[in-house]
Amino acid sequence: xxxxxxxxxxxxxxxxxxxxxxxxxxxxxxxxxxxxxxxxxxxxxxxxxxxxxxxxxxxxxxxxxxxxxxxxxxxxxxxxxxxxxxxxxxxxxxxxxxxxxxxxxxxxxxxx
Amino acid sequence: xxxxxxxxxxxxxxxxxxxxxxxxxxxxxxxxxxxxxxxxxxxxxxxxxxxxxxxxxxxxxxxxxxxxxxxxxxxxxxxxxxxxxxxxxxxxxxxxxxxxxxxxxxxxxxxxxx
Numbered sequence: 001x002x003x004x005x006x007x008x009x010x011x012x013x014x015x016x017x018x019x020x021x022x023x024x025x026x027x028x029x030x031x032x033x034x035x036x037x038x039x040x041x042x043x044x045x046x047x048x049x050x051x052x053x054x055x056x057x058x059x060x061x062x063x064x065x066x067x068x069x070x071x072x073x074x075x076x077x078x079x080x081x082x083x084x085x086x087x088x089x090x091x092x093x094x095x096x097x098x099x100x101x102x103x104x105x106x107x108x109x110x111x112x
Numbered sequence: 113x114x115x116x117x118x119x120x121x122x123x124x125x126x127x128x129x130x131x132x133x134x135x136x137x138x139x140x141x142x143x144x145x146x147x148x149x150x151x152x153x154x155x156x157x158x159x160x161x162x163x164x165x166x167x168x169x170x171x172x173x174x175x176x177x178x179x180x181x182x183x184x185x186x187x188x189x190x191x192x193x194x195x196x197x198x199x200x201x202x203x204x205x206x207x208x209x210x211x212x213x214x215x216x217x218x219x220x221x222x223x224x225x226x
Contacts, residue, residue: 004154034214043116043202043217044155064156089154098143099170100215102155 002027004092004103012109013080021075021106023090028068032093034100035064035075037086044089048075080110114138118203118218125193125225133188133221135203143206144171144186145215146178148199155202162184193225 003026013019016023023033032051036044048057048064063076073090077094087107091100119134129144134148137144145169154158161180175197177189186205190197200222 036217041219043219044204044215046214046216049214074203091155098168100145100158101157101171102147104152104154108223 002030002092002094002101004090005099006088006090006103006106008106009104010107013112014111015080015082017080017110018076018078019080019108020090021077021090021108023073023075023103025071025073025092025101026106027092027094028071030068030092030094033063033064033066033073034091034093035073036089036091038089038105039086047088077108080108082110082112084108084110114217116203116205116218118201118221120221121219122222123224125190125223127193127195127225129193130189131193132189132190133201133203133223134185135187135218136185137203137205137216138184139207139216140183140208141216142183143208144180145204145206146176146186146188147202147204148172149202149220150199155172158188158201164184195225197223198225199223209220 007022034049035047050066061078087105089105091102116137131166159178159184161167164183183207203218207213
């Protein structure tokens with residue numbers, strides 16, 4: 001059974017700092033890997049989706065990488081801003097991408 | 113852009129009562145999903161529907177039923193609510209073009225079972 005973990009559970013950084021969030025999965029036979037952002041009381045917003053054949057995806061200040069062989073993905077946030085404060089979740093796609101197994105999330109606080 | 117709309121946003125039930133959570137998407141997506149989110153547990157898939165007319169069980173289907181009414185709507189029913197079903201429920205949808213596309217989520221239904 002696929003298990004997804006995220007380290008750290010919470011992170012607090014000063015504004016402007018670059019940071020890395022980690023996601024690990026136990027079964028490397030994933031279909032894709034997705035990173036989400038969740039604001040308090042809201043649903044999830046997809047940030048980046050990496051297909052299994054890809055190594056990384058970039059969107060603005062965000063860069064996500066995928067290493068299937070080691071069962072790891074990282075989300076890099078450059079020049080963090082207070083507006084980046086949220087919980088970040090990763091999800092491993094299985095069964096041709098029809099089933100996603102989510103990690104518990106990393107709660108990020110960016111201090112002004 | 114409505115995206116994924118869930119109703120109701122909040123609900124309190126008594127043990128044994130039944131109710132249906134509604135979800136509709138206006139993005140012409142084929143796939144729809146129901147998740148529950150509990151503190152410290154992340155999101156867990158309850159049921160999903162890869163296309164109109166099909167539904168499949170996810171990780172935690174017991175105590176729930178679903179209906180894919182048409183391409184737009186996917187409902188989740190609790191036949192006899194239990195306190196363990198207190199949770200936040202999210203509906204999501206996605207398209208498929210040879211590769212799965214990003215999931216779009218609704219804002220959730222916060223359900224309390226007393």
